[in-house]
Amino acid sequence: MKESFSATKFWDEVKTAFAHQNCVMEGNDLTTGDSEAISQVLSAHVGPNEFDATFSDRVLPSAEVLLPGSRRASEKVLEVRNAIVAGEFFRNILLKQPREAAEADLRILHRILMKDLPMENAVVWGKVQRSGEYRTVVMQAHGMPLTIYPVRLIWALWSFLLTIRSA
Numbered sequence: 001m002k003e004s005f006s007a008t009k010f011w012d013e014v015k016t017a018f019a020h021q022n023c024v025m026e027g028n029d030l031t032t033g034d035s036e037a038i039s040q041v042l043s044a045h046v047g048p049n050e051f052d053a054t055f056s057d058r059v060l061p062s063a064e065v066l067l068p069g070s071r072r073a074s075e076k077v078l079e080v081r082n083a084i085v086a087g088e089f090f091r092n093i094l095l096k097q098p099r100e101a102a103e104a105d106l107r108i109l110h111r112i113l114m115k116d117l118p119m120e121n122a123v124v125w126g127k128v129q130r131s132g133e134y135r136t137v138v139m140q141a142h143g144m145p146l147t148i149y150p151v152r153l154i155w156a157l158w159s160f161l162l163t164i165r166s167a
């Protein structure tokens with residue numbers, strides 16, 4: 001018997017695998033099974049048509065809801081959750097627009113990727129810096145030359161999705 005192809009199932013698998021690999025690349029040690037479980041629970045809580053410009057400010061399921069009873073750090077669960085949600089944002093908003101992605105879209109994407117993480121609202125020199133907004137203080141990145149900063153994750157995902165869109 002020939003198995004039928006489901007574009008939705010394929011997208012869910014690709015989105016989850018891509019989110020998982022990007023989080024692992026950043027040092028997250030969740031397993032592929034953990035990421036798949038997070039994706040399944042998340043899809044039950046957030047419908048595909050619930051994405052709009054204000055989505056980054058909505059309440060999303062907590063780490064305990066996504067991976068109940070897990071001894072994993074909640075930050076790691078939330079990183080995967082946010083990467084999966086970012087993939088849905090690309091699919092449901094950015095890829096369906098007749099225009100190129102704008103700066104505002106990338107700022108929303110940054111808010112989604114940082115949502116509920118400790119650095120979402122960082123205090124820098126006494127001022128609160130909210131993710132997705134312009135910095136109000138001078139910042140400098142330094143460290144290992146091979147350090148992967150979140151911007152590379154955004155552009156990697158963007159390039160991947162543009163490749164799928166053009167295929």
